[in-house]
Every structure is written in structure tokens, then in C-alpha cells.
Amino acid sequence: MVAIEVVLGDITRENVDAIVTAANESLLGGGGVDGAIHRAAGPRLARAGGAIGPCEPGEAMPTPAFDLDPPVRHIIHTVGPVWEGGGHGEDDVLASCYRRSLQVADELDARTVAFPAIATGVYGFPAERAARIAIATIRSVSTNVQRVRLVAFDEGTRDQLQAALAATG
Secondary structure (H helix, E strand, O other): OOEEEEEEOOHHHOOOOEEEEEOOOOOOOOOHHHHHHHHHHOOHHHHHHHHHOOOOOOOEEEEEOOOOOOOOOEEEEEOOOOOOOOOOOHHHHHHHHHHHHHHHHHHOOOOEEEEOOOOOOOOOOOHHHHHHHHHHHHHHOOOOOOEEEEEEOOHHHHHHHHHHHHHHO
């Protein structure tokens, strides 16, 4: 079973094989965590994303990590759901983001992966609900990934992720 760690920090500084970004469908870069990853990886990331995009919500696509420091070799772009009240399949799309990202990580032979809190920023997905879905999905996926780091950008998100992780103990 994959080891799951929750940390507070800057996802661009993680010591992992692959970093997941909460992308928009174009894969050209955006705000929030996606903007931070694009700035750290350099302009070639947007060009690479544009060459393979668009990416549908719930799907995941890889690019090289470009200017990010090793051991990071790959960026996995996934598009979360826009929260519309919970009655439009948002939970399933969010779970698919985590599942598909781990499948892509397996294809890339990545053993360590860092995830942000997908869709909880500008897309408006409730953080507590998103945390439960993230933990449950990561635990349920058969993967060769050995360690997943859930990287929170603030203490509230970290606390939600830690609570969800503790609840599955």
C-alpha cells in the first residue's frame, strides 16, 4: 500500500519523481498552484502543455519537469471539477483526477508523487470533502507508487488533509 504523507509547503520544492498540477483544460498555465509550478518549471512547460492539450476534467497528462530541480522528472497535469453544488458528478471527476494521475505516474515509473489539493482553490470544491475523496481514492488505487505527499499551501488545507488521513487510519 502506498504511504501517504501530508505536509505544508511549496510543491515546487518537493523531493519526488513527479509533481501533479491542478491544471486548466488548456494546459497552458494558470493561477494558484498551476501558476507556481509553471513559473518554477519555466516557459517550456506551457509549450509542452499546449502541444498535448486540451485535457478533459478528470483526466491526466504528463510533461517533462523542465527547470524543476531533480529528482523531479515529470509534471502530471490533471483538471479538476468546477464545484457546482455537488450534484453534477464533481466527486467522481475529482476521484478520477487522483486515480488517473497515479496511473500516469505508473506509466512514467514514478515511485514518489506530490499532489496539491486539487480543485479546492478557484474551482471552489469544498476542502473537507475534497480531502476525504483524495485520501480514499489514493488508498483504493492499485499502483506502483510507493509514497504520495499531499502538499497543502495553507494550514487549513493541511488540517483538512490530516483529518481525512487520520479518519482512514
